[in-house]
Amino acid sequence: MSSPLLYVENLKEYFEIRRGPFGKRSYVKAVDGVSLTLAGREAISIVGESGCGKTTLGKTILRLYEPTDGKIIFRGRDVTHLGWRELKWYRRETGLVQQDPFGALPPFMTVKRILEEPLAIHGIKDRKEREKRVYKALERVKLTPIEDFINKYPHMLSGGQQQRLVIARSIILEPKMIVADEPVSMLDASVRIEILKLLQDLQRRYDLSVIYITHDLSTTRYFSERIYIMYAAHIVESAETKEMLVNPLHPYTRALLNVIPDPDPSNRFMIKEVPIGEPPNLINPPAGCRFNPRCPNFMKGICDTKEPSLIEVGKGHYVKCWLYD
Amino acid sequence: MLLKDFFKHLLIYKSAFAGLIIILILVGLSIYTIVALPYEEATKLWRAGEQYWLDNPRNSPPSWINFFLSRKLPETIVLSTDRNQPGVSKAIISVEGKFSVIRVEISFNYEYDDFPSEINLFFKSNFTASAPKVTVSWIKPNGEEIILKIFLISKDYSYYISNDENLVRDLISAISKKFNKTFEYGAPLPLLLFAQEDESIFNPNTAKVTKGRYKLQIEAICFETGIDLFSKLVIYGKVHGWAGTDHLRRDLGIALLWGAPIALSFGVTASASTALIQMFIGAISAWFGGKMDTIIQRITEVFMILPFLPVLIMISTFYKFSIMVLLVVVIALTMFGSGVKNYRAMFLQIKEFPYVEAAKAYGADSLRIVLYYLIPKVLPTIIPSIVLSVADFVFLEAALAILGLGDPLAPTWGKIIDDAFTNGALYKGLYYWVLEPSIMLAAASLSFAMLGFALDKIFNPKLKEI
């Protein structure tokens, strides 16, 4: 691996909540000390259940939120607290693909206008040049024949086409990194793979890195090289994809892998083991390991008192669990 | 293409169709008015004073009400020597080159069922030193001749026949003597000149018009040569034009016509600019949040509890409003209205839409997001409310005019109603005076309301029934 494209260290994102003007301040600790690295042309996934902070992590990395603490280094530059003007550079270098493709597109703009917006914002004034790049982007996401699409409004496109358009918009400035936040969870099964393959194709062809945020472990197998498992604002385990699927270590990862079904008629005769309870709230997470109230391997006096640290147990395989200390 | 679809959708609603037709008629009327009778001219006519309108009857309903009446009300008859009208003749007889006699005979058919309201006779003469002596006589259809008056005229002389009290007294005593009966009521001159002379004349309700050809003879003896005499007889009717007249003999048509463009442009401008400004303020408030939001919200609250009318009355005591100033003041007083709160609520929602976040992610700055991403999203949903509140502002303008806060120069519908009230139109039974502008107002606001409700169903389809 060459020097990383993105380096995130101990990133924290807290949201203040206050009940009433004089109420007590408390914080939703949506991201609580996350570190990760992303190499150039690499695709990683961040996997977790809803409310675990994975979306906030993605948006904080993109500086859509002001980080509370920690560091984000992108191409050797500290972007953690970049000001408005320099942030524009970072915006050009990064892209965002959201979950709901229809919601991600301004309904009152045509395809052409939607794709021209980022160009206009980043000072490409020449109409010919803009048009050229719009066409190129549409070709890259295979929204062809282009003439059929260019003057349409988002609602005239199918879900899959909308998501292609969103991807075209995210790559039109030729960024180095894309954060794809559940890019296919709202799409139909038959087009999901199409979109993921497109993203993978773009990543491999155009010197692009992808952070793929998802709750669906089964797709990560095909579309990412490394998996980060997130639980209650922490990364609890990370490893290369193959390693993670073959040799999951953290009890939470194991539970996840255990319950995800593959299409198999024998499933219907099996009752699966599922950890009890629900993920904790992020205002007052449990002391010690955050998974301890649900953990089948719970060790009293250890897991509920001290927070384990993320330690390397194999080559590139990290886990945050007392079982492996 | 999109527009065509839109209209197809719109015309599903019959109310929208009706509303649209009325609006189109009003717009057509406005364009016609602006072209045919420019504003300066209209205000000049409207402010011209009674002298200008001397040929019009006073307080007369429109002529078309005759269609609905069995007793036909008279229209105004104007006969003058310089118009070459049939029944008007003028002869100048020069006597020995020293003086001359001018004979004017004006005759007309009177076929109405009611008496005229007034009768006036106007003279103009170009003598230099000694005034001509004029004898005016009235010849009824049966040939009976009455000498009305003998007098010297000035260069510009008006003989208000119906105000000639001596004549009235003479006629009354002559008729009383003839039938040996006294008048129980103050018979006006037109009645005395036009009524059949029998018992019926002693009761105003039974007095009947003698229909037929009447003649007015004028004999002027001029003591200079080369003198001409212009004379004009006006038999004022009881109906006038398509709109009627007011207490100053003005043709209400002018104000009814000009009311349309003023009401439309006032309503549309006020409604659209209020909505747009409120929307912009709401968007700024929602997008920036924090202190900006707090300040804007507090200002809005202050404006919301500010009593609108008293403030307006207060301002109007310091300044006399022209319609433009009124527009600006109304917009200024409403731009921080409750709409700001509604729009802010809408924008707070839209602000969280993924596409706004996406715009932020590709580097759009705040101004761009507000103008290009937030406002266009809300715009279509507020079109119905803009159209709906046009009606409110049309009414507001009229209401202000009635309260005396309107533009004193502009001929508007509200102004007519105001005049009607101050002159006791309803008390005097002059319903047309109030009804005409009221119907116009109602039509204007109804049309916008009908269109607005239909638009609402299209733009906010949650309300739409299947």
Add this chain to the structure above:
Amino acid sequence: MGERHLSIKSLVMYYRTLRGEVKAVDDVSFSLPKGETIAVIGESGCGKSSLAKSIIRLLPRNVSVYKGTILFNGLNLMDLDEETFTKEIRWTKITYVPQAALNSLNPIIKIGDQMIEPLLLHQKMSKSEALERAAKTLKAVGVNEAFLHHYPFELSGGMKQRVIIAMSLLTNPELMILDEPTSSLDVLTQANIMNLLKSIKKEMKISMVFITHDVSLSSELADKVAVMYAGQIIEFSDAEAFYNNPKHPYSQKLMESVPTLRTDKKLGFIPGSPPSLLDPPRGCRFADRCPFAFEKCVKDPPIMHLNEGFYAKCWLYEKESP
């Protein structure tokens, strides 16, 4: 095949909108033995929810065509008038868990009061009796009966879903229709609910119609599988046969697009998008996306019986049809 518990023949349900007639359910047939579960799999807008609602006669207001037969324990439900249907079938013998049911709980009424309402209404039970039944059912779905006196917002998503399932069990139904019962839940909670449904199926012998878009998840419950495409069932099959060897090209492609966690496979996808239900193509509705399409596909394929009452609606199986 055992006793036919539910048997649907040529069910049709169209409804009218401003843009035309939506052929949401277009000539659908399948049958289900007692105590088994049929998974209806399909992509969004294929008419699977409309099928569910048609069975329990919750029709859109602007319905234009509603015909066919629904045999339930030998009784044709289509023959019943609205009153009898409401009294004897809907919410009693057949219950329905609608999509996004989590939000269908009234936030200002206590769980217990919401649960017993159908009992008071349809079964004329006394309140204490009904509450007792509700408590028992809640316990059966793994929710503490103390929650009877709580408001919905005090429950997590998984708990709410359990309450909703309990509500549909209250009247001891014979058939449950579940429309995407876990679509808004997390993986672990989803697995939990699936466990619950499995035990309900096993212990109470309730038949289920399980509507889902998730092929992997469908295998958790399905004994029979019906694949819906553009308002029609294009394959009706036994679970064993379907998950190992789907017949219809659409089923095959759909199966190819399902990523698997445990085994490596080559993922595929179906280019293009399904036809609109407003104006579906005249012939086979999948023809223009089908890799095996041939001349015959311009004609509407009839049901090709395979074996044991299973079928595929595809010309490829013409010869095999008896």
